[in-house]
Amino acid sequence: MRLFSPAKINLFLRIVSKRPDGYHQLSSVFQAISLGDTLTIDLHDRDELTCSDPHLPRDDSNLVLKATRLFRKKTGYERGFRIHLEKRIPTQAGLGGGSSNAATTLWACAKLANPDIPLNTLKDWGAEIGSDVPFFFSQGTAYCAGRGEIVHHLPSLTQKTVWIVKPAGGLSTPSVYKQLNFGDAVSEKVVRRDLDGFLAGSMSYFNDLEAPAFSLRSDLRALKEVLLEGGFEVVLMSGSGSAFFCLGEGRLPEQEDVEIFPASFISRPLNEWYSESTFSEL
Numbered sequence: 334m335r336l337f338s339p340a341k342i343n344l345f346l347r348i349v350s351k352r353p354d355g356y357h358q359l360s361s362v363f364q365a366i367s368l369g370d371t372l373t374i375d376l377h378d379r380d381e382l383t384c385s386d387p388h389l390p391r392d393d394s395n396l397v398l399k400a401t402r403l404f405r406k407k408t409g410y411e412r413g414f415r416i417h418l419e420k421r422i423p424t425q426a427g428l429g430g431g432s433s434n435a436a437t438t439l440w441a442c443a444k445l446a447n448p449d450i451p452l453n454t455l456k457d458w459g460a461e462i463g464s465d466v467p468f469f470f471s472q473g474t475a476y477c478a479g480r481g482e483i484v485h486h487l488p489s490l491t492q493k494t495v496w497i498v499k500p501a502g503g504l505s506t507p508s509v510y511k512q513l514n515f516g517d518a519v520s521e522k523v524v525r526r527d528l529d530g531f532l533a534g535s536m537s538y539f540n541d542l543e544a545p546a547f548s549l550r551s552d553l554r555a556l557k558e559v560l561l562e563g564g565f566e567v568v569l570m571s572g573s574g575s576a577f578f579c580l581g582e583g584r585l586p587e588q589e590d591v592e593i594f595p596a597s598f599i600s601r602p603l604n605e606w607y608s609e610s611t612f613s614e615l
């Protein structure tokens with residue numbers, strides 16, 4: 334079985350508060366995009382994972398292997414899976430690559446071993462692997478709250494072209510969250526107002542994690558400036574960075590240490606997984 338494992342971007346991301354469990358309460362619109370990895374998976378006597386990227390850890394910290402293990406724990410299934418991951422999504426980029434791989438693996442395990450498991454159950458299991466995993470069980474556009482695991486489906490958004498701009502070097506999510514300054518925090522009422530505006534069509538693209546990420550890496554602020562000067566209508570960091578997405582027409586930087594990926598918004602048909610070419614149509 335061969336499955337596409339898409340990246341995500343956050344069109345809107347507000348951090349509401351810090352929770353007693355150390356996570357942050359967020360309010361975010363997530364969107365799946367056509368930049369993605371390919372996962373090939375079959376039944377096997379034990380788990381075996383190969384990857385096109387030799388740097389990706391293949392031990393217990395790998396989210397694909399976490400997903401197969403969780404699947405067995407939840408279902409009592411006793412066989413393993415042979416998996417090959419063709420990696421294209423940059424890591425430590427805020428594009429949800431590992432979370433998407435975990436969600437895609439859970440979906441594939443269910444299809445291969447136990448097709449009767451409801452999608453909602455897989456989504457809840459996904460939350461045990463990571464905060465961004467449940468989003469991928471939406472249909473491609475969703476409003477996510479809580480620590481990310483509360484997923485409200487939204488109608489598909491059309492966007493033919495989005496440019497993903499990834500500078501060299503990534504950012505670790507916990508270190509970005511640690512830089513958040515709640516002295517400047519906005520109230521829940523403001524978050525709600527901004528979100529309602531966004532959903533009603535007056536899109537105000539926003540990411541509360543930009544400032545903390547820029548405080549760790551000033552080159553990211555400079556890259557954002559370059560992209561805005563290039564004429565793009567929207568330039569926003571995705572998740573906890575370090576990648577940006579750009580909407581509209583503009584001049585892309587030609588620096589050697591900056592990777593550029595063209596993509597579009599995608600949606601997932603009901604009862605099918607994502608594919609690279611499912612462009613959302615309204």
Ligand code: C5P
Pocket residue numbers: 355356357358359462463464465479480481506507508510
């Ligand atoms: O859930 P996940 O393991 O992907 O989260 C990675 C890290 O990101 C957490 O350990 C935490 O530091 C931070 N995080 C957070 N609030 C969220 C999501 C992630 O503080 N809502």
